[in-house]
Structure formats: C-alpha cells, structure tokens
Amino acid sequence: MYSKVLSYGLKGIEGFPIDVETDVSNGLPHFEIVGLADTAIKEAKERVRNAIKNSGLNYPIKKITINLAPADIKKEGALYDLAIAVAILSCDEENQIKHEKDYVYIGELSFDGSIKKVKGVLPLLISARKLGYKKFIIPFENSHEASFISGVEIYSAQNLIEVFKFLRGEEHLPLVEACQFEDVVKQSAGGLDFSNVKGQAMAKRALEIAAAGGHNLLMIGPPGSGKSMLAKCFPTILPELTFDEALEVTKIHSVAGELDGKTGIVSTRPFRSPHHTASTVALTGGGNYSKPGEISLADHGVLFLDEFPEYTRHAIETLRQPLEDGVITVARSNATIVYPANFTLIASMNPCPCGNYGSKDKECRCSATQISKYLSKLSGPIMDRIDIHIEVENVTYDQLKSDHLEESSKVIKARVDRAREIQLQRFAKSSNYCNAKMNVAQTKKICKLNSDCETLMRNAFEKLHLSARAHDRILKVARTIADLEGCEFIQPAHIAEAISYRTLDRKYWQ
Amino acid sequence: MNDLKYLIIFLSQFDLANSKIGQIIDNIGEKKSISAFRKSKLVKNGVLTSEMFEKMLEACDEKLVRTYILNIQNKGIDIVTKFDENYPEKLFNLDDAPFILYYMGDISLANMSSLAVVGSRKPTAYGRMVTERLVRDAAAAGVVIVSGLAFGVDAIAHKTCIETGGKTIAVLGGGFEHIYPQEHFSLAMEIAKKGLLISEFRPKKTATKYSFPLRNRIIAGLSDGVLITEASIKSGTIHTKEFALEYGKNIYAVPGNIYSINSQLTNDIIKTCQAECVTKSDDILKDYKLINECRNEQVSMFDNVNEDEKNLLKLLKNGMKSIDDLTKECKLSINVFNSCLTTLEIRGIIKRMPGGYVALN
Numbered sequence: 029m030y031s032k033v034l035s036y037g038l039k040g041i042e043g044f045p046i047d048v049e050t051d052v053s054n055g056l057p058h059f060e061i062v063g064l065a066d067t068a069i070k071e072a073k074e075r076v077r078n079a080i081k082n083s084g085l086n087y088p089i090k091k092i093t094i095n096l097a098p099a100d101i102k103k104e105g106a107l108y109d110l111a112i113a114v115a116i117l118s119c120d121e122e123n124q125i126k127h128e129k130d131y132v133y134i135g136e137l138s139f140d141g142s143i144k145k146v147k148g149v150l151p152l153l154i155s156a157r158k159l160g161y162k163k164f165i166i167p168f169e170n171s172h173e174a175s176f177i178s179g180v181e182i183y184s185a186q187n188l189i190e191v192f193k194f195l196r197g198e199e200h201l202p203l204v205e206a207c208q209f210e211d212v213v214k215q216s217a218g219g220l221d222f223s224n225v226k227g228q229a230m231a232k233r234a235l236e237i238a239a240a241g242g243h244n245l246l247m248i249g250p251p252g253s254g255k256s257m258l259a260k261c262f263p264t265i266l267p268e269l270t271f272d273e274a275l276e277v278t279k280i281h282s283v284a285g286e287l288d289g290k291t292g293i294v295s296t297r298p299f300r301s302p303h304h305t306a307s308t309v310a311l312t313g314g315g316n317y318s319k320p321g322e323i324s325l326a327d328h329g330v331l332f333l334d335e336f337p338e339y340t341r342h343a344i345e346t347l348r349q350p351l352e353d354g355v356i357t358v359a360r361s362n363a364t365i366v367y368p369a370n371f372t373l374i375a376s377m378n379p380c381p382c383g384n385y386g387s388k389d390k391e392c393r394c395s396a397t398q399i400s401k402y403l404s405k406l407s408g409p410i411m412d413r414i415d416i417h418i419e420v421e422n423v424t425y426d427q428l429k430s431d432h433l434e435e436s437s438k439v440i441k442a443r444v445d446r447a448r449e450i451q452l453q454r455f456a457k458s459s460n461y462c463n464a465k466m467n468v469a470q471t472k473k474i475c476k477l478n479s480d481c482e483t484l485m486r487n488a489f490e491k492l493h494l495s496a497r498a499h500d501r502i503l504k505v506a507r508t509i510a511d512l513e514g515c516e517f518i519q520p521a522h523i524a525e526a527i528s529y530r531t532l533d534r535k536y537w538q
Numbered sequence: 539m540n541d542l543k544y545l546i547i548f549l550s551q552f553d554l555a556n557s558k559i560g561q562i563i564d565n566i567g568e569k570k571s572i573s574a575f576r577k578s579k580l581v582k583n584g585v586l587t588s589e590m591f592e593k594m595l596e597a598c599d600e601k602l603v604r605t606y607i608l609n610i611q612n613k614g615i616d617i618v619t620k621f622d623e624n625y626p627e628k629l630f631n632l633d634d635a636p637f638i639l640y641y642m643g644d645i646s647l648a649n650m651s652s653l654a655v656v657g658s659r660k661p662t663a664y665g666r667m668v669t670e671r672l673v674r675d676a677a678a679a680g681v682v683i684v685s686g687l688a689f690g691v692d693a694i695a696h697k698t699c700i701e702t703g704g705k706t707i708a709v710l711g712g713g714f715e716h717i718y719p720q721e722h723f724s725l726a727m728e729i730a731k732k733g734l735l736i737s738e739f740r741p742k743k744t745a746t747k748y749s750f751p752l753r754n755r756i757i758a759g760l761s762d763g764v765l766i767t768e769a770s771i772k773s774g775t776i777h778t779k780e781f782a783l784e785y786g787k788n789i790y791a792v793p794g795n796i797y798s799i800n801s802q803l804t805n806d807i808i809k810t811c812q813a814e815c816v817t818k819s820d821d822i823l824k825d826y827k828l829i830n831e832c833r834n835e836q837v838s839m840f841d842n843v844n845e846d847e848k849n850l851l852k853l854l855k856n857g858m859k860s861i862d863d864l865t866k867e868c869k870l871s872i873n874v875f876n877s878c879l880t881t882l883e884i885r886g887i888i889k890r891m892p893g894g895y896v897a898l899n
Contacts, residue, residue: 229865230894233872249894379892386663386893391799396659396689400721419894421862484884491884509873524877524884531892 029053029119034132034161035111036152037103040365041279041320043148043155045132047097048108050115055091061112063096066104066317075106075137076113083141083189088120102362104317107146110135110165113188114195125195131183132156133191135167141188145169150287151279153177165191165201172292173282175207176275209271212295220261223436227427231258234418234529236440239265240447241508242462244351244373244413246336248531249420250390251383255376256301258420259332262374263297264437266330267448273328276368280320280327298329300371304338312346313367314358323350326371336375337405344410347373351413354465373414377406387422403532408497415464415501417531447511463508468500475503477518484520488527498533502526541571546619548572548603550638550740552594556752559637561585572600610741614730615640615714629759632785636738636756640714642730647705651826652682654761656754656778657691657769662800663858663891665768668792669694670889671899672765675819677704681826684761686711686753687722687729691767696725700732707760710737711753712745736760754778763788765822766813769803776803779812789813790822843887846870847878851898854888858897 029052037046059073080087094112096103111133118125134152135143149170154177156164163181166174171184183201185191193199222232231247235258238245247255269277277294281287287294302311302322313321323331333339350356350369358365380399384390394402451462454474460466466474477485485502488494494502503518506526510518545566549559563570565585566578576598580586586594597603610617618625620637626648629635653676658665673695677683683699685692687708699706708729712718714737717726729735738756739749754774758764758781766789769775782789791813794801807813816822843851846868853859853867865875879896882888889899 227862227866229872230861230876233876385660386891386895392660394660397719397721399660419861419892421860421894423862427862484881487884488880491886513873520881521874521877524880525873527880528876 029121031115031118031128033111033115033118033128035108036132036134036156037101037108038105038148038152038283039101039363040318040367041148041151041283043152044101045156045159045161046103046108046111047095048111048115048133049095049097050112050119051093051095052088052090052116052119053093057089058091059094060092061094061096063094063099064102065096066102068106069096069103069108072106072109072112072137075109075139076116078139079109079137079141079188080113080117082139083187083192085117085189085192086120086122088116092116105146105148106136106144107134107148109137110143110188110191113137114191117192118195123192123196125192126197128195131163131165132161133165134170135165135185137188143167143185143187143191147285148283149173150177150275150282150293153180153182154275154279156180165194166204171204172207172290173278173287174204174292176209176271176278176293178206207292209274209293209295212291212293213268220264221437222261222264222440223434225254225257225261226430226432226434227423228254228258228420231418231420232435232440234416235262236265236444237505237508237512237529238262238372238374238416239267239440240444240512241415241451241504242372242464243415243505243508244464245375245416245418246414246532247374247376247418247420248379249376250387250422251378253420253422255420256332256334259301259330259334259374259376260299261437262332262372263299263330265440265444266297266372267441267445269295269297269328277328280324280368284320284325286325298326299332300326300329301332301334304333304335306339306343308340308343308346311343312350312356312358314360314365318358318360318363318365320367321356323347323356323369323371324367327368329371331371331373333373333375336377337402341405341407344405345407348409348413351410375414376420379419406532411532412497412501415505416529417533418529419531443512446514447508450511450514463504463511466504466507471500471503475507475518477503477523480520481518481523484523488523492527494527494530495533498530502530505529540621541569541574542621543619544572544600544603545570545575546621546637547607547617548575548598551597551606552590553740553743556634556636556738558585563637572598572603610640613714613741615642615741616645617641618645626760628762629756632755632759634755635759639736639738640741641734641736642714643732643734643736644705645734645736647682647707647734648736648760650682650705651680652684652707652761653822653826654684654757654764654778654782655691655695655767656685656757656764656775657767657804658773658775658800659688659690659692660800661690661694661768662798663893663895663897664794664798665691665800666694666891667858667889667897669767670698672767672792672816672819672822673698673704674702676765676822676826677702677706679819679823679826680704681823682707682733684709684757686750686757687717687719687726689719689721691769693722693725696729700728706733708733708735709753709756709760710735710739710745711750713737713739713741713743715741716744718745750774751777755781758782758785758787761787763790763822763825765790765792765816766804766807767792768794768800770799771802771806773803779803779807783812788825790816792816843882846874847882850875850878850882851887854896854898858891858895861894861896864896 168184182204354370356369379385380394384392506522509522677699685695754777764782791804
C-alpha cells in the first residue's frame with residue numbers, strides 16, 4: 029500500500045516542498061527512512077510509532093518504507109514527524125482517511141501523541157503560499173506566528189488524534205485566526221528612552237544622524253562613559269518596522285528558534301549584542317545544522333558590537349560583505365545559504381587597551397605600540413564602511429544629577445522619520461532606501477556640492493589631513509544632515525558638521 | 539680619504555664603545571692607519587682582548603673597508619668622522635664625542651642654532667598641545683628642532699616642525715637599517731629629505747636598551763638648549779637632561795598639573811632650578827635672540843569669525859575644554875556647534891584632541 033502527503037523543509041530561510049512517500053508492504057516488521065535524512069529524522073521512527081500506538085491507533089506490523097523526496101537535498105529537524113505519521117495512517121484503508129493530500133503537514137510528535145512546536149513555521153508558510161499551497165496543519169503552539177499570514181487556511185492541532193479525526197471528517201480543527209500587525213505594534217512598549225541619558229549631546233546628535241541615514245557608527249570612549257546605554261536607546265529612535273520588514277525579521281528569528289511564542293511576530297527592530305568572544309560562525313550563521321547568526325538576527329535592526337577590537341580579527345573582517353551588500357553568504361560543504369543581514373552597525377571601543385588614553389585626569393598605562401596595535405585591529409576596509417565616528421566622554425556627577433530635561437526618543441524619532449520620508453521619495457526608483465546605502469554613482473549625483481562647499485571640503489582635506497576614504501562618507505553624512513533640516517541642497521554647515529564625525533580618519537588620533 | 543678616516547670606519551664595524559675607539563686610536567702608535575692596526579700591540583697594552591683582536595684582524599683590509607663604505611653609500615647614507623671638516627662643531631668638543639656619524643640629509647643643519655625637544659612617549663592632550671605650540675613658534679623663528687624620532691613628544695616635535703616648514707634633526711637610537719620605532723619609518727625618510735637623520739651606529743646595528751642613552755647624549759650635544767615639554771620621573775628624558783646639564787646647555791621645562799604623573803619630571807626640575815620655566819615661546823626664543831613674529835596672532839584671532847564662533851573662542855580662552863562642557867556653556871545647538879568647531883579647526887584657530895578636548899591653537 030502506498031500513500032503520499034506533503035510536508036515542507038527549510039534551506040536557509042526559504043522553504044521547499046517535500047513529498048513524504050510511504051509504502052507499507054508485507055514482510056518482516058521494519059521501518060526505514062530514505063532521502064538524505066539527518067539523525068533527528070531517522071529517529072522519527074520511534075516517535076511516530078509510539079505516538080500512533082499511544083494515541084490508540086493502529087500501527088501496522090509490516091515493512092514500512094518512507095521516502096522524503098526530492099532525495100538529493102539534505103533534510104534536517106523533527107518537523108516531518110506529523111507528515112510521516114499521517115502518511116502511515118493513510119496507508120491503512122480501514123482508517124478511512126480522506127483528503128489527506130490537500131494539506132501540508134508540519135509538526136513534531138511526542139510519544140503521547142501530542143504535537144510539539146517547531147522552528148521556522150513562518151518562513152515555511154510564506155514560501156509555500158508563494159508556490160500556491162492553500163491548506164496547512166501546524167502545531168497549536170506555532171499558531172501565533174502563523175496568524176499574520178493571510179489568504180490561506182491554517183489549522184492548528186494539539187495532538188495526533190485530533191488530526192486523525194479531522195482527516196476522517198469527524199471533528200473540526202480550529203482555524204488560526206488572522207491577527208493585525210498594528211495591534212501587536214501598539215502592545216509593545218520599550219522601557220528605554222533617550223530622556224534617561226544625561227548629557228552626551230554630541231553622541232546623541234550623531235546617533236540621530238545615524239538613525240536618519242542608516243549610517244553605521246563607531247563610539248570611542250573610556251570605560252563607563254555610557255556607550256552601551258546610548259546604543260541600547262538607539263532602536264527607540266529608529267523608524268517603525270513595516271509589516272513586510274517585520275515578516276522578514278520574523279522569518280529569520282523563527283528559523284533560529286528565537287521567536288517569542290506569545291506575540292508570534294517580531295514587531296520592534298531587533299537589537300543584538302553578541303559578546304566579543306562570539307565565534308565567527310555565531311556571527312555569520314552556518315554550522316552543521318545551518319542557522320542564521322547574530323548579524324542576520326539583527327536584520328532591519330541594530331547590531332551592537334561592544335569592545336569592537338576585542339573581537340577576533342577574522343570575525344571583524346567577515347562583516348565586510350554584509351555591511352556592503354546587506355546579505356551574508358554562508359558556503360559549507362553541503363550547501364550555500366544566503367541569509368539577509370541588513371543591519372545598522374553600532375560599534376563601541378575604548379581608545380586603548382586600558383581605556384584611559386587621551387583622558388585628562390586618568391593615567392594611560394599602555395605603550396604606544398599597544399595603542400597602535402589596538403587601533404590597527406580595525407582594518408581600512410572596515411573603517412571604510414563605518415560612516416560616523418564619535419568620542420564619548422565620561423559623564424560628570426553634576427550632569428547625572430542635573431534636572432535639565434533631555435529630549436525624549438519620541439521627539440528625536442519624529443525628526444528621523446521626516447528625514448527617512450525624504451529619502452524614501454528620493455530613492456523611490458532604486459533598490460536603495462537610505463543615504464548610507466548610496467553607491468558611487470548615486471553619491472555623485474545626489475550629493476552635488478556648490479562652490480562654497482567645494483572650497484570647504486578642499487580646505488578640510490588639506491588642513492585636517494583627512495584620508496581619501498573619508499570623502500564619500502562625509503558627503504553621505506552631510507546629505508543626511510541636510511535631510512534632517514529639510515534642505516534640498518547640502519550647505520557648508522552640513523559638510524562642516526559631517527567632518528566633525530570623522531575622528532579616526534584624522535591625523536590627531538595617533 | 540685619509541688613513542685615519544679608514545681606520546675609524548673600520549673600527550666602527552665592531553660595535554665598540556666610543557671610548558674604546560678613542561683608546562685604540564691613542565694606543566695604535568704614530569701612524570694612524572689600518573695597516574698600523576694590524577701591527578699594533580693593542581692586546582699587549584690591554585686595550586683589546588686577543589679574541590677580539592683576532593676577529594678584527596680578519597676584516598682588517600683596506601679593500602674590505604672600501605666595499606663596506608661603498609655599500610653604505612649606495613644606500614644613500616653618508617659618513618662623517620670626528621676629524622672631517624664637516625663634522626658638527628657642537629659635538630667636537632664633547633668629552634665623549636662620537637668618532638663616527640652616519641647620516642642622511644643636510645649635515646650643515648647640525649651647526650645651526652637648535653633646540654632639542656624631548657619628553658614623554660605618551661603625552662597627554664596637554665603635553666601634545668604644548669609641544670606643538672612651542673615647536674611651531676621655534677621652528678617659525680628659524681630654530682632647528684632636534685629630537686629622537688621616538689613615539690610621543692619626539693614625533694610630534696618632528697612632525698610639527700616639518701609642517702611649519704622648519705628644519706629638524708632626528709637622532710637615531712640604532713642603525714639606519716633598523717629604524718626604531720618602525721612605525722616612524724616614513725617620518726624618518728621625510729626628515730632625511732627635508733632635514734637631517736643622524737646615527738652613531740653602523741647601519742646594521744639594532745637599537746638596544748643601552749643605545750638610547752647614548753643617542754640622548756648626541757641630542758643634548760647637538761642642541762643649544764633642551765626643552766622638556768612633558769615627562770614623568772621614570773622617563774628616559776632624564777638622560778637627555780643629565781647630559782644637557784653636563785654639557786652646560788640651557789634646559790627649559792614646561793610646568794604641568796601637580797597631580798599629573800606625566801609632568802612630574804618637568805615640575806621637579808623647575809623646582810630645583812635645573813631648568814628654566816617656560817610658559818610661552820618667547821621664554822625660549824629670547825635666549826636665541828630671535829623675535830617671535832607669531833606673537834600677535836592671537837589678538838587678531840577674532841577677525842573674520844561670526845558671532846557663534848566668537849563665543850566659542852571666548853570660552854576657550856582659559857585653556858582646554860571638553861566638548862561636552864563646551865556644548866553646554868556655549869548654548870549653541872549641537873549641529874551649529876559642530877560645524878563651528880570644524881570651520882575654526884580648518885582655519886587653524888582651534889585644535890581638537892583625542893579624548894574629546896578642544897583648545898586654542
């Protein structure tokens with residue numbers, strides 16, 4: 029007896045259909061799974077047998093062969109359990125299962141027959157919907173994350189017996205109710221706010237510009253100057269995630285198994301801060317069971333790298349491609365996977381290993397070689413991709429205790445939103461959406477300078493010893509500053525301000 | 539080239555102490571030449587050990603010395619010995635005057651009126667600022683700046699001098715093929731082109747812990763005055779100061795914060811009257827009988843600046859300020875503030891320093 033049902037597999041964050049073919053024939057009792065299955069799938073044999081048995085259903089004492097087609101793609105994970113169980117059950121005509129071919133089954137089985145939550149449901153559903161599949165049966169615990177997919181019928185089941193009865197037409201499975209993204213966004217309120225950060229006017233302004241233009245930013249300052257605090261507040265002034273962006277982000281988080289089961293969708297911009305001991309693979313993704321890394325989890329959000337030079341050089345250099353293209357290509361022997369990685373990099377570092385270099389009242393204990401070695405950890409190509417560098421100072425006690433009312437994130441965000449609006453209009457026809465991502469041709473066209481600006485730029489290069497790589501960066505940042513002010517053309521003041529954010533390109537840092 | 543010169547160059551290949559070279563020359567007999575060395579009784583006199591003498595005899599050949607000189611000259615390095623005409627006069631009368639000097643650049647700079655600028659390898663923002671300011675004024679007045687190419691104050695002195703268009707001399711602590719620190723190789727080459735790079739060590743000799751004090755004696759010897767801008771008690775600058783005292787040169791020191799470890803040495807030597815206290819460039823230049831033309835610049839600084847910039851400059855009048863304090867005190871919006879800062883910096887009126895400080899230039 030033969031039956032075939034549908035399930036879905038994952039490659040990177042894209043799904044692909046898998047036919048679960050089952051053949052039950054006479055012979056010595058035996059269970060075999062073929063089709064490049066990994067250990068988790070091979071072990072499905074025990075889970076499926078016990079789940080069927082403990083659900084009070086009839087497990088055929090025969091020779092059972094399962095084929096997962098296409099047979100040449102490696103498959104991972106336990107999400108095929110439900111499909112395998114249904115396929116086995118539907119082989120037995122006595123079970124009277126009908127319409128089993130209409131559904132796509134996703135779910136892991138437990139010995140008692142209950143269906144457990146699996147990773148990556150959202151990307152699977154999105155890919156399947158694209159290919160025209162209409163009906164799905166998924167684990168009940170994954171229903172929140174599926175509730176944002178419209179135009180398809182998604183049923184959620186808690187155990188195998190429910191599915192069994194549903195397929196026999198005896199009972200109904202609950203349909204997953206559609207949820208509105210806007211409702212979720214309203215619920216999520218952040219605790220951090222720029223109004224809680226005292227002083228640091230310079231850093232705040234730089235972060236505002238970074239948010240407005242999507243620029244990457246590097247903070248240099250002594251330990252305890254509030255670099256991390258500033259970085260954590262940064263997402264509060266970023267524009268809201270759009271629904272499409274949220275889906276994109278949720279897909280990645282779903283695959284990585286980092287999704288919050290209650291809301292089911294990532295509604296705020298992610299903020300990831302991997303520790304500096306993180307391995308390169310932890311950052312980029314990949315590994316034996318390919319999983320998106322930290323930089324992909326920060327997609328459409330913020331990647332905060334504290335103590336930037338403490339990361340391994342290798343790890344830092346791997347950021348080059350994602351910073352340039354917004355994706356990371358992970359090539360391994362069994363597959364090449366592309367994960368999105370469109371993040372804003374906020375990095376922070378001390379000015380030297382001990383942290384006190386340049387400080388007015390503290391003694392720096394590092395030798396000159398140590399300092400230059402520390403700074404040289406940031407290679408030219410990486411510095412090329414960071415538009416804004418600022419120095420963050422220690423906050424004094426008076427500043428901490430002052431009653432001076434600081435600007436709230438909301439006010440800053442309103443300005444950022446306005447600047448983004450202008451950029452969206454400007455880049456409406458291109459794939460780009462913010463100033464930081466302009467290519468050379470665009471920079472040339474969009475950041476035209478009048479003669480005053482040109483003179484200023486020339487003087488700055490000669491007098492301040494700016495490096496060549498600073499040129500385009502300054503133009504882009506100046507453009508963003510102009511957008512923040514709503515100016516159509518870049519003014520000399522904008523250029524002058526942009527230049528002040530190029531600390532590390534200047535000769536004085538030696 | 540005379541025989542004596544050959545002899546000195548020959549001797550300089552063996553890393554002998556400078557005084558040892560003197561002893562050999564004194565004990566070699568009437569005729570000072572390489573062939574005389576071969577026949578000399580230096581071992582018997584106890585000047586050299588027999589092993590050393592044997593070793594030296596192997597290379598004791600005028601032809602070999604000639605190729606050695608040629609090799610060095612091919613690298614663009616010149617040699618001057620103590621008995622040559624162009625040997626720096628200021629060094630000649632020193633007790634421990636180096637018998638040989640390797641150099642690149644213009645050796646006549648060594649006879650001009652000069653100021654050694656030395657100090658900490660890791661100056662604070664204050665030390666950096668002071669060094670730049672004093673060097674700029676001195677270099678503009680035509681004083682040659684002598685220093686040791688090290689990190690920190692040395693490098694700042696050289697660089698500022700070159701930027702001002704002045705002449706500078708760098709004395710190396712090792713041979714020309716091992717310029718130390720390596721990071722300053724390009725700076726050294728620039729100095730060789732525009733000033734003078736000098737070393738008493740053969741090109742292949744690497745710098746050692748012991749060679750730096752020797753270098754410091756040349757720095758002190760070559761200059762007419764020694765300026766210490768910022769140095770801690772443990773600094774190697776102390777050697778330069780000692781030599782300068784011994785040679786009877788003027789010593790100038792810039793006072794600093796009494797809590798700052800980096801200003802301990804300078805404060806100490808001012809207190810014990812070993813050094814003259816310097817608070818402005820004229821304190822030094824008066825001894826050089828030079829009038830500082832840049833003196834009145836600050837008064838005219840307020841021309842051609844707008845209201846906002848003027849406010850900023852007023853706030854900076856009392857010395858260095860952190861950017862954060864400045865933003866609060868000037869009450870400008872941060873974007874205007876930043877652009878003012880850059881404009882003033884480009885015009886050379888103010889200066890920004892690591893750590894987020896701003897000061898008048």
